[in-house]
Amino acid sequence: DAGVIQSPRHEVTEMGQEVTLRCKPISGHNSLFWYRQTMMRGLELLIYFNNNVPIDDSGMPEDRFSAKMPNASFSTLKIQPSEPRDSAVYFCASSLSRGPETQYFGPGTRLLVL
Amino acid sequence: AQSVTQLDSQVPVFEEAPVELRCNYSSSVSVYLFWYVQYPNQGLQLLLKYLSGSTLVKGINGFEAEFNKSQTSFHLRKPSVHISDTAEYFCAVGYQKVTFGTGTKLQVIP
Numbered sequence: 001d002a003g004v005i006q007s008p009r010h011e012v013t014e015m016g017q018e019v020t021l022r023c024k025p026i027s028g029h030n031s032l033f034w035y036r037q038t039m040m041r042g043l044e045l046l047i048y049f050n051n052n053v054p055i056d057d058s059g060m061p062e063d064r065f066s067a068k069m070p071n072a073s074f075s076t077l078k079i080q081p082s083e084p085r086d087s088a089v090y091f092c093a094s095s096l097s098r099g100p101e102t103q104y105f106g107p108g109t110r111l112l113v114l
Numbered sequence: 115a116q117s118v119t120q121l122d123s124q125v126p127v128f129e130e131a132p133v134e135l136r137c138n139y140s141s142s143v144s145v146y147l148f149w150y151v152q153y154p155n156q157g158l159q160l161l162l163k164y165l166s167g168s169t170l171v172k173g174i175n176g177f178e179a180e181f182n183k184s185q186t187s188f189h190l191r192k193p194s195v196h197i198s199d200t201a202e203y204f205c206a207v208g209y210q211k212v213t214f215g216t217g218t219k220l221q222v223i224p
Protein backbone atom coordinates (compact mmCIF):
# COMPACT_ATOMS: atom_id res chain seq x y z
CA ASP A 1 0.00 0.00 0.00
CA ALA A 2 1.16 3.52 -0.71
CA GLY A 3 1.94 5.55 2.35
CA VAL A 4 1.22 9.21 2.89
CA ILE A 5 2.31 11.17 -0.16
CA GLN A 6 3.56 14.72 0.05
CA SER A 7 4.56 17.11 -2.68
CA PRO A 8 6.79 18.81 -3.39
CA ARG A 9 9.61 17.18 -1.43
CA HIS A 10 11.69 20.34 -1.59
CA GLU A 11 10.64 23.92 -2.15
CA VAL A 12 12.81 27.01 -2.38
CA THR A 13 11.02 30.31 -2.70
CA GLU A 14 11.54 33.98 -2.10
CA MET A 15 10.05 35.95 0.72
CA GLY A 16 6.57 37.19 -0.13
CA GLN A 17 5.71 34.36 -2.48
CA GLU A 18 2.80 32.00 -1.99
CA VAL A 19 3.68 28.41 -1.09
CA THR A 20 1.31 25.46 -1.38
CA LEU A 21 2.13 22.10 0.16
CA ARG A 22 0.10 19.05 -0.79
CA CYS A 23 -0.75 15.82 0.97
CA LYS A 24 -2.51 12.62 0.00
CA PRO A 25 -3.37 10.52 3.08
CA ILE A 26 -3.53 6.75 3.19
CA SER A 27 -6.72 5.49 1.62
CA GLY A 28 -9.35 4.76 4.25
CA HIS A 29 -7.82 7.02 6.86
CA ASN A 30 -10.15 9.74 8.03
CA SER A 31 -7.89 11.86 10.24
CA LEU A 32 -5.19 14.10 8.81
CA PHE A 33 -2.56 16.14 10.59
CA TRP A 34 -0.14 18.88 9.50
CA TYR A 35 3.07 19.32 11.51
CA ARG A 36 6.04 21.66 11.26
CA GLN A 37 9.52 20.61 12.41
CA THR A 38 12.36 23.03 13.16
CA MET A 39 15.52 22.78 15.19
CA MET A 40 14.38 25.53 17.51
CA ARG A 41 10.77 24.48 18.14
CA GLY A 42 10.80 20.77 17.45
CA LEU A 43 7.69 19.10 16.07
CA GLU A 44 4.58 21.26 16.27
CA LEU A 45 1.02 20.31 15.35
CA LEU A 46 -0.43 23.00 13.12
CA ILE A 47 -3.91 21.66 12.38
CA TYR A 48 -5.83 18.42 12.17
CA PHE A 49 -8.94 17.24 10.36
CA ASN A 50 -11.48 14.50 11.04
CA ASN A 51 -13.62 13.45 8.07
CA ASN A 52 -12.36 16.48 6.12
CA VAL A 53 -13.48 18.91 8.84
CA PRO A 54 -10.87 21.03 10.67
CA ILE A 55 -11.04 20.15 14.35
CA ASP A 56 -8.21 22.11 15.91
CA ASP A 57 -6.20 24.83 14.18
CA SER A 58 -4.81 26.40 17.34
CA GLY A 59 -1.29 25.58 16.20
CA MET A 60 -1.50 27.58 13.00
CA PRO A 61 1.05 30.36 13.55
CA GLU A 62 -0.87 33.25 12.05
CA ASP A 63 -3.27 34.28 9.33
CA ARG A 64 -0.65 33.76 6.66
CA PHE A 65 -1.20 30.02 7.10
CA SER A 66 -4.30 28.23 5.87
CA ALA A 67 -5.21 24.58 5.36
CA LYS A 68 -7.97 22.87 3.45
CA MET A 69 -9.19 19.34 2.96
CA PRO A 70 -11.68 19.38 0.09
CA ASN A 71 -12.05 15.59 0.08
CA ALA A 72 -10.83 12.50 1.86
CA SER A 73 -7.83 12.04 -0.39
CA PHE A 74 -6.29 15.50 -0.57
CA SER A 75 -5.21 18.33 1.69
CA THR A 76 -3.24 21.52 1.20
CA LEU A 77 -1.31 23.80 3.48
CA LYS A 78 -0.81 27.28 2.09
CA ILE A 79 1.47 30.05 3.25
CA GLN A 80 0.80 33.50 1.82
CA PRO A 81 2.95 35.54 1.97
CA SER A 82 5.89 33.40 2.97
CA GLU A 83 8.66 34.65 5.29
CA PRO A 84 12.16 33.31 6.04
CA ARG A 85 11.03 32.17 9.50
CA ASP A 86 8.62 29.74 7.79
CA SER A 87 11.61 27.69 6.66
CA ALA A 88 11.10 24.21 8.11
CA VAL A 89 10.16 20.66 7.26
CA TYR A 90 6.40 20.25 7.00
CA PHE A 91 4.95 16.81 7.63
CA CYS A 92 1.55 15.46 6.86
CA ALA A 93 0.28 12.42 8.77
CA SER A 94 -2.89 10.38 8.66
CA SER A 95 -4.58 7.91 10.97
CA LEU A 96 -7.39 5.44 10.67
CA SER A 97 -9.89 7.11 12.93
CA ARG A 98 -10.39 9.34 15.90
CA GLY A 99 -8.68 8.37 19.09
CA PRO A 100 -5.21 7.19 20.06
CA GLU A 101 -4.45 5.70 16.69
CA THR A 102 -1.05 5.32 15.10
CA GLN A 103 -0.20 8.28 12.91
CA TYR A 104 1.48 7.50 9.62
CA PHE A 105 3.81 10.26 8.49
CA GLY A 106 4.72 11.31 5.00
CA PRO A 107 8.32 12.00 3.97
CA GLY A 108 7.92 15.73 4.54
CA THR A 109 8.37 18.86 2.47
CA ARG A 110 11.56 20.79 3.14
CA LEU A 111 10.74 24.48 2.67
CA LEU A 112 13.37 27.19 2.38
CA VAL A 113 12.22 30.80 2.16
CA LEU A 114 14.97 33.18 1.09
CA ALA B 115 -3.17 19.93 29.34
CA GLN B 116 -0.52 17.45 28.31
CA SER B 117 3.23 17.57 27.89
CA VAL B 118 6.25 15.37 27.44
CA THR B 119 9.79 15.86 28.68
CA GLN B 120 12.74 14.12 27.12
CA LEU B 121 15.66 15.14 29.27
CA ASP B 122 18.41 13.75 27.06
CA SER B 123 18.88 15.51 23.75
CA GLN B 124 21.66 13.14 22.69
CA VAL B 125 22.62 9.67 23.85
CA PRO B 126 25.82 8.06 22.55
CA VAL B 127 26.13 4.32 23.08
CA PHE B 128 28.44 1.62 21.81
CA GLU B 129 27.13 -1.02 19.45
CA GLU B 130 25.68 -4.06 21.24
CA ALA B 131 25.36 -2.14 24.52
CA PRO B 132 21.98 -1.57 26.17
CA VAL B 133 20.25 1.78 25.98
CA GLU B 134 17.48 3.60 27.81
CA LEU B 135 15.87 6.77 26.49
CA ARG B 136 13.96 8.63 29.13
CA CYS B 137 10.51 10.15 28.84
CA ASN B 138 8.33 11.79 31.47
CA TYR B 139 4.81 12.89 30.74
CA SER B 140 2.06 15.03 32.14
CA SER B 141 -1.58 14.54 31.29
CA SER B 142 -4.80 15.63 32.95
CA VAL B 143 -6.86 12.90 31.29
CA SER B 144 -6.43 9.26 30.35
CA VAL B 145 -2.88 8.51 29.33
CA TYR B 146 -1.99 7.28 25.89
CA LEU B 147 1.73 7.16 25.18
CA PHE B 148 3.79 6.63 22.05
CA TRP B 149 7.38 6.31 20.92
CA TYR B 150 8.20 7.26 17.34
CA VAL B 151 11.51 7.01 15.49
CA GLN B 152 12.77 9.34 12.79
CA TYR B 153 15.60 8.29 10.51
CA PRO B 154 17.52 11.03 8.65
CA ASN B 155 15.46 12.80 6.01
CA GLN B 156 12.39 10.70 6.71
CA GLY B 157 9.06 11.07 8.47
CA LEU B 158 8.33 9.58 11.87
CA GLN B 159 7.23 5.98 12.27
CA LEU B 160 5.69 4.28 15.26
CA LEU B 161 7.89 2.09 17.45
CA LEU B 162 5.30 1.22 20.08
CA LYS B 163 2.34 2.57 22.01
CA TYR B 164 0.66 2.17 25.37
CA LEU B 165 -3.10 2.46 25.48
CA SER B 166 -4.03 0.24 28.43
CA GLY B 167 -3.31 -3.15 29.96
CA SER B 168 0.19 -4.50 30.49
CA THR B 169 2.61 -1.80 31.51
CA LEU B 170 5.42 -3.41 29.52
CA VAL B 171 4.97 -2.71 25.84
CA LYS B 172 6.98 -4.39 23.12
CA GLY B 173 7.56 -2.71 19.81
CA ILE B 174 9.37 -3.15 16.55
CA ASN B 175 13.13 -3.61 16.14
CA GLY B 176 13.55 -5.11 19.62
CA PHE B 177 12.50 -1.99 21.52
CA GLU B 178 10.28 -2.02 24.59
CA ALA B 179 8.94 0.56 27.00
CA GLU B 180 7.48 0.46 30.47
CA PHE B 181 4.61 2.63 31.61
CA ASN B 182 5.08 3.76 35.20
CA LYS B 183 2.11 5.70 36.45
CA SER B 184 3.56 6.61 39.85
CA GLN B 185 6.66 8.08 38.26
CA THR B 186 4.81 9.41 35.21
CA SER B 187 7.43 7.86 33.00
CA PHE B 188 7.52 5.87 29.78
CA HIS B 189 11.18 5.02 29.20
CA LEU B 190 12.28 3.26 26.04
CA ARG B 191 14.81 0.44 26.25
CA LYS B 192 16.72 -1.92 24.03
CA PRO B 193 19.08 -4.58 25.41
CA SER B 194 21.55 -4.46 22.54
CA VAL B 195 21.69 -1.66 19.98
CA HIS B 196 22.78 -1.88 16.39
CA ILE B 197 24.29 0.72 14.10
CA SER B 198 20.99 0.89 12.26
CA ASP B 199 19.29 2.18 15.44
CA THR B 200 21.03 5.52 14.98
CA ALA B 201 18.09 7.92 14.68
CA GLU B 202 16.05 10.44 16.61
CA TYR B 203 13.42 9.12 19.00
CA PHE B 204 10.31 11.01 20.03
CA CYS B 205 8.06 10.31 22.97
CA ALA B 206 4.47 11.53 22.64
CA VAL B 207 1.29 11.71 24.69
CA GLY B 208 -2.29 12.31 23.73
CA TYR B 209 -5.62 10.97 22.53
CA GLN B 210 -5.93 12.34 19.04
CA LYS B 211 -4.15 15.65 19.44
CA VAL B 212 -0.71 14.29 20.27
CA THR B 213 2.05 16.31 21.90
CA PHE B 214 5.58 15.29 20.99
CA GLY B 215 8.72 15.68 23.07
CA THR B 216 11.79 17.46 21.78
CA GLY B 217 13.44 14.22 20.73
CA THR B 218 16.53 12.25 21.72
CA LYS B 219 19.21 11.57 19.17
CA LEU B 220 20.62 8.10 19.62
CA GLN B 221 24.10 7.74 18.23
CA VAL B 222 25.38 4.18 18.07
CA ILE B 223 29.16 4.03 18.03
CA PRO B 224 30.79 1.09 16.23
